[in-house]
Amino acid sequence: MHDIAKQALNAALLEGVEYADARVVEQRQRALSTKNGAVAQVSSEESFGAGIRVLAGGCWGFASTHDLRKEGLEKAGRLAVEIARASCEARKLPVELAPEPAVQVVWSSPCNIDPFTISVETQVALLLEVDGELRREKGVTLAETSMVFDRTRQVFVSSEGSSIDQTRTWSGAGYTAHSFGEQEIQRRSYPNSFGGQYQLKGWELVQELRLKDHAAGVASEAVALHSADACPEMTGNLILDSSQLGLQIHESVGHPIELDRVLGSEANYAGMSFLTLDQLNKLRYGSEIVNVVCDARAEHGPGLGTFAFDDEGVEAQRVEIIRDGQFRGYMSSRETARAIGETRSNGTMRAAGWNRLPLIRMTNVSLEPGGQSLEEVFGGVDHAIYMETNKSWSIDDKRYNFQFGCEIAWEIRNGKRVRMLKNPTYSGITTEFWNACQAIAGREHWVLWGVPNCGKGQPEQTMGTGHGASPARFAGVKIGGGFQE
Amino acid sequence: MDCELLPRAQCRETMEQAQAEARAHGVKDVEVLMLAGAEALTRFANNTIHQNVAERTRHVSVRCQENNRTARATTNRTDAESIRRATRQAIAILRVQQADEKLPPMARPDKVVPVARWYSGTAGCAPMKRALLVKEVIQLCEEAGLTVAGIVSTEETVEALLNSEGVFCYHPETMATFSITAMAADSSGWAKSSSTDLEKLDVAALAKRAAGKAVSSGNPRELAPGRYTVILEPPAVLDLVGQIFGDFSGTALEDKRSFLTDRLGEKLFGENITIRDDVFHPLQAGAPFDGEGVGRQGLSLVQSGVAGEVAWCRAAAARNGRQPTGHGFPLPNSIGEMPQNLAIEGGGSSLDEMIRSTKRGILVTRLWYIREVDPYTKLMTGMTRDGTFLIEDGEVRGGLRNFRFNQSVVELLGNVEMLGPALRTSGEETFDMVVPAMKVREFQFSEVTRF
Structure with missing residues (x-):
C-alpha cells in the first residue's frame, strides 16, 4: 500500500x-x-x-x-x-x-x-x-x-x-x-x-x-x-438517558462547532451555524456544570471518532469546546484554522473512504461526567419526565431549534418511576436548553456511544462519530409538543 | 448501447469467472451485479469554488445460492482472482446458514424494456465546463449583492445484472444536478434541478429564482405558530410526501411496519390525490429492472384518494400469492421492495393562482431535516428553510422566520385544496420524483426558530 x-x-x-x-x-x-x-x-x-x-x-x-x-x-x-x-x-x-x-x-x-x-x-x-x-x-x-x-x-x-x-x-x-x-x-x-x-x-x-x-x-x-398513557404536553424537568443525550450533543453542540459550517462551506446543504466567530469565548453556551470536549485521542475511549492522525495528517487532539458553560473552541482543519488566524489545525478532517474528500467531522464530542449521583439526578426535583432511546431527531440549519422523540418515557416523582409514557417528545432552543442543565451523573454512568450515520457534504459522506455522556437533568423544557393537536 | 465505462463484454467475462469458480465448488446458481460510475461535483460557497472532486468507481457483487440458502460478497477489485475470491466468500457464508424454504430460485429472464437515459454531453462534461457554469451564476448573484453556495454535478453510471438462468440486464444513465443557495444579510433563497441531460438545466434561471427569494424574504417577521393554509412548492411537497413511499411495500405490510397495515383499499386521502409509480414516465430516471432482474411494472399506488397497489419483490409475492412487480432490492435484504419512480398527478392551478386565492397563508420554498415522529399516522417533523413568505389578501407580503412543523402526511393529503402541474423535482430529503405544488389547509406549525 x-x-x-x-x-x-x-x-x-x-x-x-x-x-x-x-x-x-x-x-x-x-x-x-x-x-x-x-x-x-x-x-x-x-x-x-x-x-x-x-x-x-x-x-x-x-x-x-x-x-x-x-x-x-x-x-x-x-x-x-x-x-x-x-x-x-x-x-x-x-x-x-x-x-x-x-x-x-x-x-x-x-x-x-x-x-x-x-x-x-x-x-x-x-x-x-x-x-x-x-x-x-x-x-x-x-x-x-x-x-x-x-x-x-x-x-x-x-x-x-x-x-x-x-x-x-x-x-x-x-x-x-x-x-x-x-x-x-x-x-x-x-x-x-x-x-x-x-x-x-x-x-x-x-x-x-x-x-x-x-x-x-x-x-x-x-x-x-x-x-401506556401518552406523554403529557407540559413544560418541566426532563431527564435524558446517556444514549439520547449523546445524540443531543451530536446535533446541538457537535455540528454547530464545525468551523467549515461557521465559515459557510456547507451553506447549500447541511447549513451554517449560530456560533459565528464573534461568539468564541463570549457565549454562555450552557450552565456552569456543562463541560464538553472534542477528543480523538485513544485516551478518551474507543469511540468511532478515535484515531491517531486525521485525514490530512494532523495528530489527534483534545479540544475544549465548552468549559464551565462558556463556549471555548471550534473543530478545525488546516485551511479553516489558518482562515481564522489559528496557528494549527485541531485535527478533525475525516473522509468517508478513498473516494471522498476529507471534511471537518466530529471525532468524539463528549459531555464530561458531572458531580451528581444518579439518585440526585432523578431525586433532586419532585417531578420529572425521564426519556430513553432516540426515535426521531430534527434541528434547523443553523442548529438553534431542535425536536427529539424517544422510544419510551417514565414519569418520575420524588426519584421513583411512577408510570410508563408513550410517544415522548421534547423541543427547545440549543443555548436555552444547555443553560437549563441542572444535574449530570458521574463517571460510573458515562457511556461513549457510537453514532454510525452522520451525514455531511456534497457528495454526501456518512461518518461514524463518538459521544460520551452520563444521564442528566434539564429544567423548564417543553415536553410532548410533537403530538399536539 | 454499449458503454465504455462498463462494456457488456466485460460483464459477461466477469459472470463467466464467477460461474466457473462456483461450479468448481459445486454451486450452479450464481448472480452477478455490477455497478460502474464516473462522477464529478464542483462545489461553491462564499462566491468561490471551494471543493471540486471526481471519482471513478466499480463494484462487482456476487450472490450464490444453494439448497435454499443465499449470500453475497462484494468487491471493487475487478481482476479474475478477486472475482474468484468474492465467489468463494459468498459460498462459504451461505454454507453456514440455515435453509430458508421460502427463498425463491434465481430469477429467469423477464421482459425488460430498455429506456435511453444516457447523454454524451453529461457524461463527457469537463471540469472547466462546470467551473464556467459556476462562474456565471456567481457573477449573476454578486451583481445583486448576494453571497452564494451550491453545486454542479455530472455523473455517468452503468448498472448490469446477470445470472446463471440467463438474465442479462444492462442500463447506462447520466445525471446532471445544479443547486444554489443565495444569501442576503438576514434571508436566503434556494433552487435545485436535475436532468439526465446537462443541456436541459437552466442554471441562470435557477440562480435568478434563488436570488429573487433571498431578496424578497429579507427582514423576516415572526408569526406565531399554529395551523395555517400553506402553499408548498414542489420541493417542499417532494421532501415531505416523499417520506411515505417505503410503506407501499408488500414486505412492509407483512412486517406490520407500514402505515397501510389494515388500511389497503381504504380512502385515506382526498379525491384529488392520485399517485403512480412509472419507470417510463418521461420525467423519470433509473433502470427499468429491479435487484433480481425483474422488469419494473407500473403501479397505481393511490387512485382518487384510495390506497391501492403496493410493490412486491419475488419472495414476498410468492409468500402472498401475488405477482412480482419489479421493485425488489438485491438479495439478501430485510426490507424487500419499494416503488422508486413516483409521480403524483398534478392539477391545473399555477402558483400565482394559488397565492391569489389565499386570504391568509404561508408560502413554503422547501422543508428540511424531516423525520418521522409517528409511523402509523406518518406524523413528520422538520423545518422550513430558504424562503418562507406570508400571504395576505392574495399577495406575498414578505419573508417570515422559519417554522418547525409537526404534520401528519396522511392528514395533509386529505387537506389539499389546489394542485399545480407535476414537475420533475429535486430536494435533499429523498430521491427525485415528479410532483406538483400543493395548496393545503390546516398545516400544523408548532414552533418558530430564531431566523
Missing part, C-alpha cells in the same frame, strides 16, 4: 502544484442481520482505492480511483490537477494551510478479539437466539437483530513528507422489537436505536453488550407501550 500511495502522490506532483496528499484505503466489512427468526442478510464487502488531493494556483482539486495500476493512478493525478486549475476560474483568495510537521507513523486501534476470526455461524446463531427471545413476547410483530464489523487500513502520504499508516477496527450490534396493535406501531431497541452500540473494538464489544440478557425486557416494553 505504501508503494501505491507514493505512486499516487507522485502522479499529482505536476508543475505548479503547491501541495498534494494521497490516501490509499483498504476496507473490509461484514454485515449480518435477522428478521423474525430467519437470516435477513449475511454479506461481505471489500473496497480498495486511492484519493488524491492537490492544491494548485491556490485552489483545491480531488480525484479518486479504484484503478490502482500505474496508469490508473497517473490518470487520477492528472485529473486532480486539471480540476484544481479549473477551480481557479472562480477563485477569490488562494487557499493557505496552517503549518504541520511531517511525521512517520504506524498505528492500529486496540482490538482484543478479531471479529473476522469469529465464524459467521457463531455470529448468526447469537442473533437468532436473541431474535427468538424477542418473539417469545406475545405482541411482538417484528423482531430485528444486526451486527456489523469493519476493518479499514489507510496509508496517507503528503508532499510535505508525512507517511501515516493507520488501521481501525470497529464493531456494532443491537436489536429492536416492534409491536403493531390498535392502530399504532411501538418499538424498543437495545442498547440503542440505529442498530445498537458501535465502538472501536473487536468481538469483545458484542460480549460486553450481553445481548441475550436484555431481550425479554425490551420485548416486554415494546408491547406494554400500547397500554
Whole structure:
C-alpha cells in the first residue's frame, strides 16, 4: 500500500502544484442481520482505492480511483490537477494551510478479539437466539437483530513528507422489537436505536453488550407501550438517558462547532451555524456544570471518532469546546484554522473512504461526567419526565431549534418511576436548553456511544462519530409538543 | 448501447469467472451485479469554488445460492482472482446458514424494456465546463449583492445484472444536478434541478429564482405558530410526501411496519390525490429492472384518494400469492421492495393562482431535516428553510422566520385544496420524483426558530 500511495502522490506532483496528499484505503466489512427468526442478510464487502488531493494556483482539486495500476493512478493525478486549475476560474483568495510537521507513523486501534476470526455461524446463531427471545413476547410483530464489523487500513502520504499508516477496527450490534396493535406501531431497541452500540473494538464489544440478557425486557416494553398513557404536553424537568443525550450533543453542540459550517462551506446543504466567530469565548453556551470536549485521542475511549492522525495528517487532539458553560473552541482543519488566524489545525478532517474528500467531522464530542449521583439526578426535583432511546431527531440549519422523540418515557416523582409514557417528545432552543442543565451523573454512568450515520457534504459522506455522556437533568423544557393537536 | 465505462463484454467475462469458480465448488446458481460510475461535483460557497472532486468507481457483487440458502460478497477489485475470491466468500457464508424454504430460485429472464437515459454531453462534461457554469451564476448573484453556495454535478453510471438462468440486464444513465443557495444579510433563497441531460438545466434561471427569494424574504417577521393554509412548492411537497413511499411495500405490510397495515383499499386521502409509480414516465430516471432482474411494472399506488397497489419483490409475492412487480432490492435484504419512480398527478392551478386565492397563508420554498415522529399516522417533523413568505389578501407580503412543523402526511393529503402541474423535482430529503405544488389547509406549525 505504501508503494501505491507514493505512486499516487507522485502522479499529482505536476508543475505548479503547491501541495498534494494521497490516501490509499483498504476496507473490509461484514454485515449480518435477522428478521423474525430467519437470516435477513449475511454479506461481505471489500473496497480498495486511492484519493488524491492537490492544491494548485491556490485552489483545491480531488480525484479518486479504484484503478490502482500505474496508469490508473497517473490518470487520477492528472485529473486532480486539471480540476484544481479549473477551480481557479472562480477563485477569490488562494487557499493557505496552517503549518504541520511531517511525521512517520504506524498505528492500529486496540482490538482484543478479531471479529473476522469469529465464524459467521457463531455470529448468526447469537442473533437468532436473541431474535427468538424477542418473539417469545406475545405482541411482538417484528423482531430485528444486526451486527456489523469493519476493518479499514489507510496509508496517507503528503508532499510535505508525512507517511501515516493507520488501521481501525470497529464493531456494532443491537436489536429492536416492534409491536403493531390498535392502530399504532411501538418499538424498543437495545442498547440503542440505529442498530445498537458501535465502538472501536473487536468481538469483545458484542460480549460486553450481553445481548441475550436484555431481550425479554425490551420485548416486554415494546408491547406494554400500547397500554401506556401518552406523554403529557407540559413544560418541566426532563431527564435524558446517556444514549439520547449523546445524540443531543451530536446535533446541538457537535455540528454547530464545525468551523467549515461557521465559515459557510456547507451553506447549500447541511447549513451554517449560530456560533459565528464573534461568539468564541463570549457565549454562555450552557450552565456552569456543562463541560464538553472534542477528543480523538485513544485516551478518551474507543469511540468511532478515535484515531491517531486525521485525514490530512494532523495528530489527534483534545479540544475544549465548552468549559464551565462558556463556549471555548471550534473543530478545525488546516485551511479553516489558518482562515481564522489559528496557528494549527485541531485535527478533525475525516473522509468517508478513498473516494471522498476529507471534511471537518466530529471525532468524539463528549459531555464530561458531572458531580451528581444518579439518585440526585432523578431525586433532586419532585417531578420529572425521564426519556430513553432516540426515535426521531430534527434541528434547523443553523442548529438553534431542535425536536427529539424517544422510544419510551417514565414519569418520575420524588426519584421513583411512577408510570410508563408513550410517544415522548421534547423541543427547545440549543443555548436555552444547555443553560437549563441542572444535574449530570458521574463517571460510573458515562457511556461513549457510537453514532454510525452522520451525514455531511456534497457528495454526501456518512461518518461514524463518538459521544460520551452520563444521564442528566434539564429544567423548564417543553415536553410532548410533537403530538399536539 | 454499449458503454465504455462498463462494456457488456466485460460483464459477461466477469459472470463467466464467477460461474466457473462456483461450479468448481459445486454451486450452479450464481448472480452477478455490477455497478460502474464516473462522477464529478464542483462545489461553491462564499462566491468561490471551494471543493471540486471526481471519482471513478466499480463494484462487482456476487450472490450464490444453494439448497435454499443465499449470500453475497462484494468487491471493487475487478481482476479474475478477486472475482474468484468474492465467489468463494459468498459460498462459504451461505454454507453456514440455515435453509430458508421460502427463498425463491434465481430469477429467469423477464421482459425488460430498455429506456435511453444516457447523454454524451453529461457524461463527457469537463471540469472547466462546470467551473464556467459556476462562474456565471456567481457573477449573476454578486451583481445583486448576494453571497452564494451550491453545486454542479455530472455523473455517468452503468448498472448490469446477470445470472446463471440467463438474465442479462444492462442500463447506462447520466445525471446532471445544479443547486444554489443565495444569501442576503438576514434571508436566503434556494433552487435545485436535475436532468439526465446537462443541456436541459437552466442554471441562470435557477440562480435568478434563488436570488429573487433571498431578496424578497429579507427582514423576516415572526408569526406565531399554529395551523395555517400553506402553499408548498414542489420541493417542499417532494421532501415531505416523499417520506411515505417505503410503506407501499408488500414486505412492509407483512412486517406490520407500514402505515397501510389494515388500511389497503381504504380512502385515506382526498379525491384529488392520485399517485403512480412509472419507470417510463418521461420525467423519470433509473433502470427499468429491479435487484433480481425483474422488469419494473407500473403501479397505481393511490387512485382518487384510495390506497391501492403496493410493490412486491419475488419472495414476498410468492409468500402472498401475488405477482412480482419489479421493485425488489438485491438479495439478501430485510426490507424487500419499494416503488422508486413516483409521480403524483398534478392539477391545473399555477402558483400565482394559488397565492391569489389565499386570504391568509404561508408560502413554503422547501422543508428540511424531516423525520418521522409517528409511523402509523406518518406524523413528520422538520423545518422550513430558504424562503418562507406570508400571504395576505392574495399577495406575498414578505419573508417570515422559519417554522418547525409537526404534520401528519396522511392528514395533509386529505387537506389539499389546489394542485399545480407535476414537475420533475429535486430536494435533499429523498430521491427525485415528479410532483406538483400543493395548496393545503390546516398545516400544523408548532414552533418558530430564531431566523
